[in-house]
Every structure is written in structure tokens, then in C-alpha cells.
Amino acid sequence: MKMRTVGLGLTAVMLAALVGCGTKPAQEAGEAGEDRLPSGTLQGRWWTWASTEPERTNPVADQDGNACERNQPQDVWFLAGTFGTRAERTCSIPAGVPLAFPLLNRIGEPADCAGFMRMAEGSAVLDGRKIDPETYRGEPIEVRSVADNPVTGRGGSFTTTGCGLWVQLPPLEPGEHTLTIRGRSGDFVTGVDYALTVEAA
Structure with missing residues (x-):
């Protein structure tokens, strides 16, 4: 599938989704298997979520966090990155919901993912603690999107084929959290600084 390049779009889509939060490293979160989505399901659902809004209300184009609650599912809370810029976002998250986000991700042809992942690197720091991502090198995923989404x-x-560096985490404790995400693959560089508030149940 051909996709444009504008961080993610047609001509091989590159989406650095910087977003996330959690209280445990990804490996520890993996021990709570009931909250984790299989990689293909996770990527398909995240790309579907990210491509269901036009640019004005799209969570990837969002600069301050106003769009972070758009179309969130009930069983997981997604965070988004940027199209190759830096953003500072303030978001409120409901208590008791696991989180999922990419540090850097892409969809396109299998060869696009292979080249992208050879250079992919990223980091996430939650409340001063580093989170280790999982590496998804490329697998078929199903995406449903609306017209005119960015x-x-x-x-x-x-x-299409999805790949990237991903984090899945159990629900955060109620209160305030900071999350810093950075991603890079070749010339594509992205980053988001999150101020997260987890609402009490």
C-alpha cells in the first residue's frame, strides 16, 4: 500500500506516537496478561483510533492535549505522537484503564517497515522512570479510517503492514504523572511531553 509521507500518510506512513504512561516497565506489565493486546490487534486498533478524526480534532495533530480524549475505547487508553514535531500535552485519563502507545510507528509495505525498523530508536520516561518498549518488526493489520484524516x-x-516500538501498561495510580516520549528513525524525529492526570474512580 502506497502512502504519503508527512510523518504518516500516503507513500509509507511514519507515525511517531509519543504517548504513554504507567507505573511499571513494559516487562512487568506483561505479567498482567489479561490487560495486554496482541501486537496485531493493538496496532490495528491504534491506527483505526488515530485515523478517525479530521486534522482539526486529530490526536496526532494535537498540540496541547485538547484532542486526547477523542474516540477513546473503554478497555484501553491510547496516546498519540506527532507528525515529526514536538508537542506539550495535558490530558486527563480515567482510573482503572490500561494504557497503550507507540514511541515511534509506521504502516506501509513490508519493505517500508524493514527499513524503518533498522533505524528506529526511542525512549519513554514516566515519573522519572524509564519504560522499555516492545519491538514489532512488521505484521499484517486491519485499519478502518475516515476520509480526510491526516x-x-x-x-x-x-x-497494511504495521511496525514500531510500543508500550502497554497497566492502569496508573490516581493523581498527576509526567511522561516524556522521544522517537527517531533516520530523518524523522518526534517527541511529546505529557502532563497526565489520572482521575479518581
């Missing part, structure tokens, strides 16, 4: 640049359902 993420895939097209509407409808399609199958």
Missing part, C-alpha cells in the same frame, strides 16, 4: 490520508478499511 494520518492515513484516506477513508475506508484496508490491510
Whole structure:
């Protein structure tokens, strides 16, 4: 599938989704298997979530956090990165919901993912503690998007290859948290500084 390049779009999509939060490293979170999504399911659902809003309300284009609550599912809270810029976002998150986000990700042809992942690197720091990501090198995923969205640049359902550096975490404790995410692959560089407030149940 051909995708434009604007951080993510048509001509091989590159989306550095910087977003996340948690209280444990990814390995520890993995021990709570009931909260974790299989990699193909996670990527397909995240790309579908990110491509269901036009640019004005899109969580990837969001600069301050106003769009972070758009279309969130009930069983997981997604965080988004940027199209290759830096952003500072303030978001409120409900208590008791696990979190999932990429440090850096992409969709496109299998060869696009292979080249992208050879250079991919990223980091996430939650409340001063480093979070280790999982590496997804490329697998088929299903994406459903709306027309005129800035993420895939097209509407409808399609199958593509997804890859990236990902984090899944159990629910955060109620209160305030800081999350810093950075990602890079070749010339594409992205970053988000999050101020997160987890609301009491």
C-alpha cells in the first residue's frame, strides 16, 4: 500500500506516537496478561483510533492535549505522537484503564517497515522512570479510517503492514504523572511531553 509521507500518510506512513504512561516497565506489565493486546490487534486498533478524526480534532495533530480524549475505547487508553514535531500535552485519563502507545510507528509495505525498523530508536520516561518498549518488526493489520484524516490520508478499511516500538501498561495510580516520549528513525524525529492526570474512580 502506497502512502504519503508527512510523518504518516500516503507513500509509507511514519507515525511517531509519543504517548504513554504507567507505573511499571513494559516487562512487568506483561505479567498482567489479561490487560495486554496482541501486537496485531493493538496496532490495528491504534491506527483505526488515530485515523478517525479530521486534522482539526486529530490526536496526532494535537498540540496541547485538547484532542486526547477523542474516540477513546473503554478497555484501553491510547496516546498519540506527532507528525515529526514536538508537542506539550495535558490530558486527563480515567482510573482503572490500561494504557497503550507507540514511541515511534509506521504502516506501509513490508519493505517500508524493514527499513524503518533498522533505524528506529526511542525512549519513554514516566515519573522519572524509564519504560522499555516492545519491538514489532512488521505484521499484517486491519485499519478502518475516515476520509480526510491526516494520518492515513484516506477513508475506508484496508490491510497494511504495521511496525514500531510500543508500550502497554497497566492502569496508573490516581493523581498527576509526567511522561516524556522521544522517537527517531533516520530523518524523522518526534517527541511529546505529557502532563497526565489520572482521575479518581
